[in-house]
Amino acid sequence: MITITFPDKSIKQFDNFPTGMDVAQSISQGFARNCVAMKIDGRLLDLSRTIETDTAIEFITVNDDNALEVLRHSAAHVMAEAVLNLYPEAKLTIGPVVEDGFYYDIDMPPISKDDLGKIEAEIQKIIKAKATFERQVVTKDQALEIFKDNPFKLELIHELSDQEISLYKNGQFIDLCRGPHIPHTGMIKGIKLMKISGAYWRADQSREQLQRLYGTAFFDKKKLNQYLHLIEEAKKRDHRKVGTRLDLFSFHDEAPGMAFFHAKGMDMWNALLDYWREAHRAAGYVETKTPVLLNRKLWEKSGHWDNYRENMYTCVIDDEEYAIKPMNCPGGMLLYKTRSYSYRDLPLRAGEVGLVHRHELSGALSGLFRVRSFHQDDAHIFMTPDQIEAEVLGVLRLAEQIYNKFGLTFHLELSTRPEKSIGTDAQWEQATSGLEKALKHYGQEYFINEGDGAFYGPKIDIHIKDALGRTWQCGTVQLDMALPERFDLTYKGQDNDKHRPIMIHRVIYGSMERFFGILVEHFAGRFPLWLAPVQAVILPITQDLADHADQVKTDLEAAGIRCEVDHRNETLKKKIREAQINYVPLILTIGEKEKKTGTLSVRTLDGKVKLGLSPAEFVTPVQKHIKKRILDDIVL
Incomplete structure (x- = not known):
């Protein structure tokens, strides 16, 4: 007798070992048709898996947030099967789910966008067949035999430490996969192949060049059509096109990834900056400015030289090595150390719209959204431990005030201690507790990203939503226990002893250039009067x-x-x-x-x-x- 407990605490008992689908069908056939997967002990599993012990179960239906990921994972398999049907000589590599869709990297002769139509037609045949996704567990030797003609799969199998490997089969197609998958291919109601690009195996330019096929999928055609309409609307709003038409900015080969702002663009830029300064002054911030070029010794002390060197631009002056700053914080530490502070002087809120440079691969550059040179509206708040909650709350309220000026809503995510971190358990507990208290006091729902904090402290990320419903992570509030330690920052406490301040890094615009581009697309160039370059x-x-x-x-x-x-x-x-x-x-x-x-x-x-x-x-x-x-x- 197997006892199944549901989220509402109701239970059902089964004489035999049921599958997840058996349990779903025991509720109703209609409910089962909308089930995608199940969650048992925190693990997402196929509905075909047998339940052999008493357990609690949660069903993932087509309306749940993580259902699309399962669907798109399955759609990647269907696309790969269609490609193999049409191009038998093709060799599959990997096919992950990504934001808004999926892709599959395939070793095959180059194809063009014109070929996507026939691949989609083949996909529809597979969908209509309603082939079930069947999980198989094989030994490593068996997997090596099954994929003996695919060197990419063999490479992946050899790297696996598991002696048992899971495969998934639908129709005649079989692939290495951990799962889970939807019950059958017929659940894919809306699918579209979006584009083709080149890629290197393992992102290594010395390895084989592959064809990367991108697609997206939904549980119904209406949502697919809405998504495609959104894509078309986004193309019309593309900040690079609108920015050119309105004479706001441009890019030139002489400075790749570094924007040139025209006179009208600077009018809008200054309007943004004027508001930033006004809002921050009212919130008790002072504004500072630190040099762009700083000695290597500073970057070694901050830890950037060891951990961020490949993203930094360097030069030699008078036989000393210097680096152009990729972030403002080390300079902010030097400013703090220019005088002594007591607990009465804290919190100290110091803002800087600093010009920073970070090396990005040329293929990753994307208008104002991904650049090599940008201005970060950074601020560093130095405080006592008992001020954490109030200061974090102040940042959240300031961010809300600023985003409201642009009609931007947002959601919050709290990222906690990662596996690799510095600081004691007590420090992390105090820092995380401070963020949580501030979030609860703030009163807006927030999500928790377990283990996704920075190595030096937990953080709150602020994701804004634009007019098209797209989200952008712009603002962040990060507690730092590393730099105050590295730079030996102190303040005199009420007991007249020296204490280490707690520090917040925070941005609201984030990258000024990126935020500028987001606003261009958010307003589609139809800016409010106060922001319009020509009023x-x-x-x-x-x-x-x-x-x-x-x-x-x-x-x-x-x-x-x-x-x-x-x-x-x-x-x-x-x-x-x-x-x-x-x-x-x-x-x-x-x-x-x-x-x-x-x-x-x-x-x-x-x-x-x-x-x-x-x-x-x-x-x-x-x-x-x-x-x-x-x-x-x-x-x-």
Whole structure:
């Protein structure tokens, strides 16, 4: 007799050893049809696995978050089978699940995007067959025999320490795999092959070059279509295209991975920076600045030379080796040591928007999202142990305030002590407890990433969500017990003895360049008035009105409004249309009437037109709207 306990604490008993599917079907056939896998003792298992002891069970259905990972894992097998059906000489390597889909690296003749259609057609045949995924356990010798014609699989098998190896078979296809998989191929309702790229076996350029086929899969076609629509919308919002069209920034071969910001891009950049400074000043931060180039001895002391050297740019000056900083913190340690502190001076909140450089492989560079040179809105908070909760809470509230200005929501993740770490158990307990208390006090739901903290302390990661529902990890709050120790930082406590401060590293924008790119795509170039690089464009109806238009521009700029005059000899209709396409929030037309009366005719992005506004009637609400940094369109 086997006793199964369900999450609601109800139980069922079975005379024989049931499979997970047997248990699911005992609830109802409809429920079983939506089951993907089961979780027993924290392990995700196939529904075909037999249950031989009393246990608690949790079913993973098509609506659960981790169900898609199981589905896409199975879809990778189906894609690989389709490729082998069409290209029998192909040799499979590995096929993992990745964010938003899966890929499989395959040793085969080069194929093009035009070939994806016939692979998808073959995939549909496999799906329609509703082939079951059958788990098999074989010895290492048996696995070597099964895959004797595939050198990549043989290499993987030889590296396994297990003497028993699991395989999965669906139809005629068999592959090395730990599982789990969906019950049968027919559960894949929506699948699309996305692209092809090159890859090296084991990411080693000296090894075989492979074809990497990317795909995605869903439990229904509607969600696939929604995802594909999102991809198309993301292409339209691509910050590289929008940034070029709006003349914000560019990249050049002379400085790969390092952005050039144009005048309009700098207007937006400075608006972001002005807000950052204002918000931080109000939150009790001071702003500092440290050199870009620092001696090797400093990087050895901080630990970066041993652990981060391959990502650092170096040079030799007067026979001494220097490195361009990949992060701001070591310089911040030197600043702290320039004077003595008592417990009354803490917390000390010091912010720096520092220019850092990190070497990235050329193939990894991606617009503003992955660069070699960027500005990090770093801050270091030095505090006493009993201030941890309050300071972390302050960072979270500041992050919320800043993200709200852009209409960005976010979720929080707490990462705890990894296997390799420094510090005592008591220090980690105190640090983690401080973060947890702050999170509970903050009151927003958070997720725990066990063992994913930094080696020097636990952290909270802040993942923002943009207008397309995509998440980006920008902000982070990290407790550090390593650098205060390495740099012998101290403060005088109430007992007049020296104590080691606790330190927080934190960013909110993260990389200014990356955050800039995220905002371009979030707003699709239609920025709120306070952030728009050009807040108003002035359109003289005739060339005779050019001087008056220039005077209006001078007056508006004096009032703090970013504007420009369109002097082109084009029709007014065309000028208005182009201004609307470029999402200029305020379009001012200047005719003889406006010149004579000293008034303004203003068109807003919602298409509404206000005629005969006095300069004060226009400037006052615009200034107020900009000063408050209002997200919504202005109403005049």
